[in-house]
Amino acid sequence: xxxxxxxxxxxxxxxxxxxxxxxxxxxxxxxxxxxxxxxxxxxxxxxxxxxxxxxxxxxxxxxxxxxxxxxxxxxxxxxxxxxxxxxxxxxxxxxxxxxxxxxxxxxxxxxxxxxxxxxxxxxxxxxxxxxxxxxxxxxxxxxxxxxxxxxxxxxxxxxxxxxxxxxxxxxxxxxxxxxxxxxxxxxxxxxxxxxxxxxxxxxxxxxxxxxxxxxxxxxxxxxxxxxxxxxxxxxxxxxxxxxxxxxxxxxxxxxxxxxxxxxxxxxxxxxxxxxxxxxxxxxxxxxxxxxxxxxxxxxxxxxxxxxxxxxxxxxxxxxxxxxxxxxxxxxxxxxxxxxxxxxxxxxxxxxxxxxxxxxxxxxxxxxxxxxxxxxxxxxxxxxxxxxxxxxxxxxxxxxxxxxxxxxxxxxxxxxxxxxxxxxxxxxxxxxxxxxxxxxxxxxxxxxxxxxxxxxxxxxxxxxxxxxxxxxxxxxxxxxxxxxxxxxxxxxxxxxxxxxxxxxxxxxxxxxxxxxxxxxxxxxxxxxxxxxxxxxxxxxxxxxxxxxxxxxxxxxxxxxxxxxxxxxxxxxxxxxxxxxxxxxxxxxxxxxxxxxxxxxxxxxxxxxxxxx
Numbered sequence: 202x203x204x205x206x207x208x209x210x211x212x213x214x215x216x217x218x219x220x221x222x223x224x225x226x227x228x229x230x231x232x233x234x235x236x237x238x239x240x241x242x243x244x245x246x247x248x249x250x251x252x253x254x255x256x257x258x259x260x261x262x263x264x265x266x267x268x269x270x271x272x273x274x275x276x277x278x279x280x281x282x283x284x285x286x287x288x289x290x291x292x293x294x295x296x297x298x299x300x301x302x303x304x305x306x307x308x309x310x311x312x313x314x315x316x317x318x319x320x321x322x323x324x325x326x327x328x329x330x331x332x333x334x335x336x337x338x339x340x341x342x343x344x345x346x347x348x349x350x351x352x353x354x355x356x357x358x359x360x361x362x363x364x365x366x367x368x369x370x371x372x373x374x375x376x377x378x379x380x381x382x383x384x385x386x387x388x389x390x391x392x393x394x395x396x397x398x399x400x401x402x403x404x405x406x407x408x409x410x411x412x413x414x415x416x417x418x419x420x421x422x423x424x425x426x427x428x429x430x431x432x433x434x435x436x437x438x439x440x441x442x443x444x445x446x447x448x449x450x451x452x453x454x455x456x457x458x459x460x461x462x463x464x465x466x467x468x469x470x471x472x473x474x475x476x477x478x479x480x481x482x483x484x485x486x487x488x489x490x491x492x493x494x495x496x497x498x499x500x501x502x503x504x505x506x507x508x509x510x511x512x513x514x515x516x517x518x519x520x521x522x523x524x525x526x527x528x529x530x531x532x533x534x535x536x537x538x539x540x541x542x543x544x545x546x547x548x549x550x551x552x553x554x555x556x557x558x559x560x561x562x563x564x565x566x567x568x569x570x571x572x573x574x575x576x577x578x579x580x581x582x583x584x585x586x587x588x589x590x591x592x593x594x595x596x597x598x599x600x601x602x603x604x605x606x607x608x609x610x611x612x613x614x615x616x617x618x619x620x621x622x623x624x625x626x627x628x629x630x631x632x633x634x635x636x637x638x639x640x641x642x643x644x645x646x647x648x649x650x651x652x653x654x655x656x657x658x659x660x661x662x663x664x665x666x667x668x669x670x671x672x673x674x675x676x677x678x679x680x681x682x683x684x685x686x687x688x689x690x691x692x693x694x695x696x697x698x699x700x701x702x703x704x705x706x707x708x709x710x711x712x713x714x715x716x717x718x719x720x721x722x723x724x725x726x727x728x729x730x731x732x733x734x735x736x737x738x739x740x741x742x743x744x745x746x747x748x749x750x751x752x753x754x755x756x757x758x759x760x761x762x763x764x765x766x767x768x769x770x771x772x773x774x775x776x777x778x779x780x781x782x783x784x785x786x787x788x789x790x791x792x793x794x795x796x797x798x799x800x801x802x803x804x805x806x807x808x809x810x811x812x
Contacts, residue, residue, distance in 0.1 A: 207234050209417035210257040211308060213351065215281045216328045224322045231318060232308040237301035239473035243284075244299040246270075250288040253315050256280055258444065259305025260476060266296040277302065277476075279348060280446055285312070286333040303473030304443060347707055347806075349533035350446035352416060354427040355481075356438070358460045362451035362483050363389075365507075366428040370395060372528055376809045378423040383415065385429045385437075396422075400429065406437060416444055424531070431460070435467055442467070442474045449527070450501065451481045454492060461496030469500050479503050481527065484520060486510030489583055490638040498637065498660075505530070506640045512585070518558055519583040519640035525563040532810050534803075535565040537706030539762060540573025541696035542670075542689065543714035544744065544775035545784065547572020548593060549768040552788030553712050555586035560796050562803070566642045566706055568657075568697040570690040573712070574645040574670035578663050579630055581643035589630070590785045596626050597778035610776040611740040618677035627664045634663050644704065645670045646690035646697045650679060655693045657700055675743050698762040708806060710799065711762035712788070719771040744775045763802055766795050 207229040211217055217225050232255070237243060244250065246266050254261075261278040278284055288295045289312035310318075319326035355366045363386065370392050373380050382389075385400040398415055400406060407415070419425050427441050431450065442448055452460045460480070469475045478501040482491050491506055507523030529535065538557070540550045550573060557564065569577035579589045599613035606612055617623055636643050637660040645658045647669040658666040669680050669687040680687040694700065698711040720727055722745050723737030737745070759765060768791040770784055777784075803811040 204230065206413075207232055207308060209414065209420070210234070210306065211255070212417060212420040213280065214255055214257055214308075216255060216283065216325065216332060218328055219324045220322060220328075224325065228310075228318055228322065228325060229308070231314050232310050235307050235309050237305045237307070239301055239303050242298070242300045243307070244297070246296050246298050247294055249292065249294050250285050251312055253283060253285040253289060253310045253312055254299075255308040255310065256282045256284070257306050257308055260302045260473070261299055261305060261307075262302040264298045266298065272298075280351065283329070283332045283336070286315075286329060287337065289315075301473070302476060347533040350531070351422075352425045352427065352445045353531065354429065354441045354445035354448040356429055356431040356441065356448060356450050358431045358450065358452040358456040358463070361453050362481070363428075365451055365481065365483065366426065367392065368524065369527065369531070370426060372524075373424055373531065376528075376532070379421075380424045380426060381419040381422045383425070383427045383429075385433065389428065400427075400437075406434075409440060412440055413444065431463055438463075438467055442469070442472075442478075446477065447530075448474070448478045449481045449505075450478055451483065453483055454488060457492065457494045457497060461494065461500060464497070464500035475500050476502050479505055479530075482506045484508040484510075486513065489513075489516065489520075490634050490640065493635060493638060503642070504637075512583075515585050515588040516583050517580065517585040519581065522558075522563045523640065526565050529563065529565060529810070532807055534708055534806055534810070535706045536563065536803075537566045537568065537698070537701030537704075537709040538564045538577070539696050539698040539701055539709060539711040539759070540567065540569040540577045541711070541713045541715060541759075542571025542573055542691035543770070544572055545597075545778045545780070546714040546770040546773055546775060547576055548590065548778065548781040548784035549714050549770050549788030549791075550576040550712055551580075551586045551590045551593075551781070552785035552790070553766060553768070553792045554580050555785070556789045556792035556796065557710075558586070560792075560800075562710075562796075562799060564641065564710075566644065566701055566704060568644040568646065568700045568704075569670065570646040570695050570697055571671050571673075572714070573696075574690070575627075575667050578636070578639070578643050578645065578667050581636075581639045581641040582631055582634060582663065583640045584630060586785070590781050592630065594779050594781040596629075597781075599779075608738060608740065610774070610779075611738070611744065614776050615676055615740060618673070623668060623671070624664055627667055631663045636660050636663050636666055639663065644697070644700055646694050646700060647672065647687045648690055648692045650686040650688060651684065655690060655700075656685060656687060657697075659704075673743075676740075696759040696762075698759050702761040708803065709762045710764045710766065711759045712766045712768070713759060714768055714770050714788075717767065717769055717771050764795060764799050766791050 208226055211225055211229045256278050257280055264272040264275050266272060284299060357363050370380055381396045383398045383400050391397060416425060427445055429441055450460055480497050480501045484506060505523055505527055506520055508520035512518055567577040567581050599609050603609035603613040645666040647656045649656050670690045672680055672688045674688050696711050696713050698709045701709050723741055724735045768788045770787055773780060773784060
């Protein structure tokens with residue numbers, strides 16, 4: 202039985218793709234089946250590697266160590282990956298620790314035996330060489346990983362969400378996938394061309410061997426979907442979570458407490474399964490954001506918000522596009538959008554966002570610094586781009602008194618900061634919503650003057666996150682909160698594409714509104730006679746210094762971006778918020794010019810999804 206299990210598990214792995222059953226049997230016969238519990242060590246940095254580990258179930262965490270033994274780099278290995286193919290060849294200790302982040306199963310193969318097997322089976326040698334090369338690319342050359350899970354589970358907290366699975370299966374079939382389905386629902390309607398297997402037959406659930414055997418019999422499928430009631434027995438639920446690579450726990454708003462209790466009852470945190478669980482919220486047309494659900498944040502790594510209702514007044518398509526985000530997740534792509542700082546020039550971001558949406562490019566995550574955090578958060582909240590553009594132009598129009606003062610727009614901006622007027626202005630749009638409630642995951646970047654490091658907010662009061670990120674030194678006092686002294690994120694990371702990559706985005710679009718700078722300042726220009734030059738005001742100097750710094754900081758965070766959009770907004774002053782519509786139009790035009798390149802690159806990534 203053990204030999205049969207090794208063969209069936211090995212058939213799920215990329216290293217035997219294209220091999221005959223005889224060759225797979227030969228390779229499996231040389232392997233040892235090893236199971237690890239969550240947290241169990243697999244390899245210690247002080248030890249010499251002598252074996253190759255083929256991951257067939259679960260997730261391994263690889264932590265690189267510096268000379269002092271401190272972890273500085275982490276990555277995960279999942280089903281279809283390998284560990285040790287390169288390290289064992291060195292014949293000496295390598296500075297990494299490897300342990301199971303959830304219950305995991307590997308096939309262990311002595312390195313010297315592996316060499317002999319690659320000599321006997323050319324296709325095995327070719328497959329394994331590709332796996333090693335892919336690992337090197339990801340670890341050392343910043344090649345972005347594409348995780349396309351084979352086995353995914355949809356667990357439904359209530360019958361109100363069950364139709365989602367069918368929509369997903371139909372879409373995957375449209376994309377050319379060979380899909381197989383396990384379900385415990387007698388009423389599950391069949392999809393043409395999709396193989397089905399009933400998990401409950403005559404009131405009898407399959408045993409573990411039968412369940413595993415069915416999954417392994419579908420090893421050549423593109424996707425195995427497990428569709429079950431989340432209220433099944435603990436044994437059945439644990440079995441589903443153990444064998445799937447990603448689990449989508451589907452709920453409506455009223456289901457949130459029951460879902461949190463259910464997930465806690467099976468102890469997903471201790472098992473490490475929270476890393477592969479996403480909460481999928483299905484919202485009605487009148488629900489703009491999800492309610493706060495701290496209990497679910499403790500037991501699930503992330504969530505997706507979806508609505509199939511048409512957007513209401515002043516609402517964009519953030520929730521409607523939630524289904525596309527789910528499909529992109531399944532296809533192994535996460536599109537990130539990095540929006541840079543630049544004061545009023547950041548209003549160009551609204552045009553960028555509008556054109557991306559109109560072009561069918563669905564963003565999975567947004568990261569913003571300063572003006573990028575302000576515009577990005579409102580769009581992440583589901584608001585329509587034109588509504589935000591008009592709102593900013595009206596809300597940031599200087600009052601009658603300031604319009605009659607020299608440089609009144611600059612003094613008006615100082616007044617808004619010093620009187621704390623940005624908070625009530627933003628709450629008109631965002632109320633008391635938190636970042637984790639918004640339809641699109643949003644990250645805001647600020648700087649902590651205590652530690653000197655960037656602070657990336659992905660939860661907490663959305664308005665507070667914006668205020669921290671736009672908090673320009675001198676114009677405003679630092680914000681003291683939670684042991685930090687917070688100012689504008691542009692001091693360190695003006696275009697935070699790197700933040701998105703660190704959060705799992707593998708295709709990043711960056712927008713910089715400070716990449717170009719006009720060669721004039723305070724009516725001064727190059728070559729001007731000294732006696733004709735004018736001394737700029739203090740406020741002018743502060744704002745210009747901010748622009749110079751932002752331009753020079755662009756290259757730091759923007760490096761991992763796949764596409765960089767640079768609207769030419771040099772004709773606009775940093776305080777000209779009243780020209781938001783003109784700025785948005787320039788952002789839109791720059792994005793229209795970039796769309797063909799973006800679509801070409803996405804098509805290379807997934808020709809069927811973006812074809």
